[in-house]
Amino acid sequence: MVKKFTLNKTERLKRRKIIEQLFSEGRAVAAFPIRVQYKLVDQLLPVPLQAGFSVSSRNFKRAVDRNRIKRLMREAWRLQKAPLEQALQTKQQQLALFLIYTGKELPEFTLIKEKVDVVLKKLLQTVNAVS
RNA sequence: ACUACAAACCGGGCUAUCGCCUCGAUUUAUCGGGGAGGAAAGUCUGGACAGCAUAGGGCAAUGUACCGGUGAACAGCCGGGUCUUGUCCCGAUAAAAUCGGGAUGGGAACAGACAGUGCCACAGAAAAUUACAGCCUUCGCCCGCCAAAGCUUUGGCGGAGGUGGGUUUGUUCCGGCAAAGAGGGAAACCUCUUGAGCCGGAAGGGUGAUGGUGAAAAUGUGGGGUAAGAGCCCACGGUUCCGGCAGGUGACUGCCGGGAGGGGUAAACCUUGCAUGCUGAAAUGCCAUGUAUACCAGCGUUGAAGGGCGGCUCGUCCGAUCCUUUCCGGGUAACCGGGGAGGAACGUUGGGUGGGUAGGCAGAAUGAUCCAGUCAGUAAUGGCUGGACAAGAUAAAUGAUAGCCUUAUUCGUUGUUGCUUCCGGGCGGAAUCCGCCGGUGAAGCUUCGGCGGAUAAUACAGAAUCCGGCUUACAGGUUUGUAGUUUCU
RNA sequence: GGUCUCGUAGUACAAUGGAUAGUACGCAAGUCUCCGGAACUUGAUAUCCCAGUUCGAUUCUGGGCGAGACCA
Numbered sequence: 001m002v003k004k005f006t007l008n009k010t011e012r013l014k015r016r017k018i019i020e021q022l023f024s025e026g027r028a029v030a031a032f033p034i035r036v037q038y039k040l041v042d043q044l045l046p047v048p049l050q051a052g053f054s055v056s057s058r059n060f061k062r063a064v065d066r067n068r069i070k071r072l073m074r075e076a077w078r079l080q081k082a083p084l085e086q087a088l089q090t091k092q093q094q095l096a097l098f099l100i101y102t103g104k105e106l107p108e109f110t111l112i113k114e115k116v117d118v119v120l121k122k123l124l125q126t127v128n129a130v131s
Numbered sequence: 132a133c134u135a136c137a138a139a140c141c142g143g144g145c146u147a148u149c150g151c152c153u154c155g156a157u158u159u160a161u162c163g164g165g166g167a168g169g170a171a172a173g174u175c176u177g178g179a180c181a182g183c184a185u186a187g188g189g190c191a192a193u194g195u196a197c198c199g200g201u202g203a204a205c206a207g208c209c210g211g212g213u214c215u216u217g218u219c220c221c222g223a224u225a226a227a228a229u230c231g232g233g234a235u236g237g238g239a240a241c242a243g244a245c246a247g248u249g250c251c252a253c254a255g256a257a258a259a260u261u262a263c264a265g266c267c268u269u270c271g272c273c274c275g276c277c278a279a280a281g282c283u284u285u286g287g288c289g290g291a292g293g294u295g296g297g298u299u300u301g302u303u304c305c306g307g308c309a310a311a312g313a314g315g316g317a318a319a320c321c322u323c324u325u326g327a328g329c330c331g332g333a334a335g336g337g338u339g340a341u342g343g344u345g346a347a348a349a350u351g352u353g354g355g356g357u358a359a360g361a362g363c364c365c366a367c368g369g370u371u372c373c374g375g376c377a378g379g380u381g382a383c384u385g386c387c388g389g390g391a392g393g394g395g396u397a398a399a400c401c402u403u404g405c406a407u408g409c410u411g412a413a414a415u416g417c418c419a420u421g422u423a424u425a426c427c428a429g430c431g432u433u434g435a436a437g438g439g440c441g442g443c444u445c446g447u448c449c450g451a452u453c454c455u456u457u458c459c460g461g462g463u464a465a466c467c468g469g470g471g472a473g474g475a476a477c478g479u480u481g482g483g484u485g486g487g488u489a490g491g492c493a494g495a496a497u498g499a500u501c502c503a504g505u506c507a508g509u510a511a512u513g514g515c516u517g518g519a520c521a522a523g524a525u526a527a528a529u530g531a532u533a534g535c536c537u538u539a540u541u542c543g544u545u546g547u548u549g550c551u552u553c554c555g556g557g558c559g560g561a562a563u564c565c566g567c568c569g570g571u572g573a574a575g576c577u578u579c580g581g582c583g584g585a586u587a588a589u590a591c592a593g594a595a596u597c598c599g600g601c602u603u604a605c606a607g608g609u610u611u612g613u614a615g616u617u618u619c620u
Numbered sequence: 621g622g623u624c625u626c627g628u629a630g631u632a633c634a635a636u637g638g639a640u641a642g643u644a645c646g647c648a649a650g651u652c653u654c655c656g657g658a659a660c661u662u663g664a665u666a667u668c669c670c671a672g673u674u675c676g677a678u679u680c681u682g683g684g685c686g687a688g689a690c691c692a
Contacts, residue, residue, distance in 0.1 A: 005150065007151075008150090008152090014526055014527090015526090016526080053526080054526075062592070064591095068530090068593095071530050075149095075530065076531090078149085078150065078531090098526090109531065
C-alpha cells in the first residue's frame with residue numbers, strides 16, 4: 001500500500017442503481033452542515049469504499065458555488081478516508097455512501113475538514129460494530 | 132496633472148507538496164503533453180447538423196418593417212437618409228420667451244390613421260365632422276324719428292315706405308285630422324277655399340372666427356373683405372398630396388407648377404410587403420447487457436421454421452407433438468395405416484401490450500476556426516500569403532495547502548520638488564518700514580521616489596453538440612479619443 | 621440540455637388602458653360583557669424590479685429577478 005491519498009474514478013459512486021438503493025434503504029449520519037447517507041453493500045463494488053458528493057441547487061443558485069463546495073468536500077474526504085478504508089478491508093465489507101452539504105453559506109476548508117473527520121469517526125464505529 | 136464620458140483591451144504570475152480528467156509512449160507503474168470564459172450565464176435570436184413529413188397553391192399562426200451594403204443567415208453589424216432631442220455659437224426683437232440657421236453629441240418597434248372597425252376617462256358646447264349656445268339676417272310684434280300718394284276748413288289729417296332701437300317663439304308659422312262650403316265623379320273618393328275646434332312640431336337662412344376645458348379643439352401672423360363671418364381673398368411662413376426638371380444605386384434632397392387642410396391611437400383589432408414545414412443531441416446510428424417459457428396476434432411442428440460452427444451463393448451439426456372426434460382401408464377384437472376438423476402443448480417472429488436492462492462507441496472537437504502580415508473598401512467585411520491545432524468531462528475533471536514575486540491601499544522612516552511663514556545676513560531708499568538678492572537655517576503643507584511593516588488579490592462568474600450575434604452581470608487596471616478645470620513653457 | 625406558465629394586502633383570489641386598486645378570511649382599535657366568544661363600528665396593509673409606447677399602464681411591449689410545471 002504505497003498510495004494513500006487518492007480519489008479516482010473507481011472510488012467515486014456513479015452507478016444509478018446503487019444510488020437509488022442508497023437513498024431508499026440506507027441510513028444516515030450527520031454533522032452539520034454535512035449529512036452522510038450510507039449503506040453496506042455485498043460484492044457489488046470493485047473497491048471497499050465508494051463515495052459521492054452533492055450540494056442542493058436550492059441552497060446555492062450558482063454553479064460556481066456548488067462546484068467549490070463539492071471540491072472542498074472531495075479534498076477533505078481524500079485526505080482523511082484512509083482509516084475507514086483499512087477497517088472495511090479487514091472486515092471484508094463494502095460501503096457506499098453519499099456526502100450532502102446541507103448548509104446555506106459558503107464554508108471554509110478547515111470547517112469542512114473538521115466535520116468530515118467527525119463523520120468518519122462515527123462511520124468507523126458503525127463499521128466496527130458490524131460483526 | 133485631475134475630473135467626467137465613450138470605445139477597445141487585460142481579467143495576476145512563479146515554485147513546492149498532495150490530488151483530479153484526458154491523450155500519447157512504453158519497461159505495466161512510471162514518464163511526457165494538454166486542461167474553463169469574456170461573458171462558459173440568460174435562452175432572446177440566426178444557422179450548421181440529425182430525424183420525421185412533404186405534388187403545387189392557399190388559409191391560419193408567429194416574427195419582422197426608412198434605404199444601401201455586409202454576410203451561411205439574422206430582430207446582428209457598417210454607412211447613409213428622415214424625424215426628434217441635449218449643449219454651444221450666430222441672426223431676428225430693448226430683454227425674457229419664441230422662431231430660424233450652423234456646429235457637435237444622444238435617441239428612434241422609422242410601413243399604412245385617405246381600406247375598414249373600435250377607443251379617447253374627468254373636464255368641456257363639442258373628442259370627429261355634427262349638434263348646442265352665441266353672432267348676423269329674413270318674417271312677426273312693440274317704440275322713436277323722417278316721410279310719398281291722397282284728403283283738406285291750408286290749421287292739419289293720413290300713413291305706403293325708409294331708418295334707428297327693443298323683444299325672442301307668442302295672439303306667429305308649418306304639418307295632419309274633424310267640420311262647413313264649392314267643383315268633379317255612378318260611387319268610393321279627389322281637388323280648392325274657410326278656419327276662436329283637436330293633435331303634433333317648432334320657425335326660414337348665413338356662419339364656423341367666439342365657447343378656456345383638456346393630453347389633444349381643425350394651418351400660424353398681419354392685412355383686406357362682409358349683414359355677420361370664415362383660406363373667402365392677399366402677403367410671408369408651415370404641413371401634406373400630385374406632376375415635371377435636376378442630383379443620388381436608393382431612402383431622400385433642391386427648384387418649378389398645381390391641388391388639399393378631415394385630431395390622436397396600429398407596443399387596439401387590422402391592412403400591405405417579406406420570412407418561417409415540424410421536432411431538437413434526452414435528435415440520430417451502432418454494439419453490448421438484460422427479461423418471460425407473460426398476455427394478444429401471425430406462422431410452423433418430420434426433412435421442417437429456426438439456431439450453432441466453418442473454408443460462408445455452400446457444407447455440416449443440432450432442431451419444437453399430444454389429445455378428442457370423424458371418414459377411408461385392414462383386422463373377430465384390442466388396434467394398425469392414411470386423410471380431415473377441433474383443442475392443447477411446444478417452437479418461432481425486425482409484430483403489439485406490459486415488464487426488464489439502462490453501460491459503451493459514433494454524433495463530438497480541423498472549423499462560416501484562430502494568429503500575423505498585406506491588398507480592396509469610408510466602414511462592417513472580404514481576398515491573398517505564411518503559421519498554429521487550442522478542454523472534452525458525463526452523479527459530471529480543471530482543485531487544496533504553503534511560500535515568493537508583482538500590483539493596489541495604508542502606516543513609519545528617509546531623501547527630494549515647489550509654496551507659505553518665521554529666523555539670520557547683504558544691498559538700496561530719509562525710514563521702528565518697504566523692495567531686491569539670498570541661506571548645508573527652522574516649522575507647516577505638498578510633488579516624486581528609496582527602505583521596512585501591515586492588509587487585500589478580491590469582481591461577475593464554471594464548458595456539456597458546435598458556430599454568428601444580441602442582452603444582462605462585472606472589483607481593479609491599461610491604452611486611445613472628446614470636453615472641462617488648474618499649473619508651467 | 622430543452623419546452624412552457626405565473627408573479628396584486630399576512631393568506632386565497634378579483635379588477636375592459638381612466639376610482640382613493642376590490643372581496644373573503646386574518647390583524648389592530650373601539651362598542652357590548654364581570655371576563656372571553658359571537659355580533660356591530662372603524663382602521664392599517666399590496667400591483668416583483670428597470671425602461672419604453674400612450675394624455676394616462678396592475679393591464680400593452682422589451683429586458684432583468686424570482687417561483688413553478690413538463691419532456692427519456
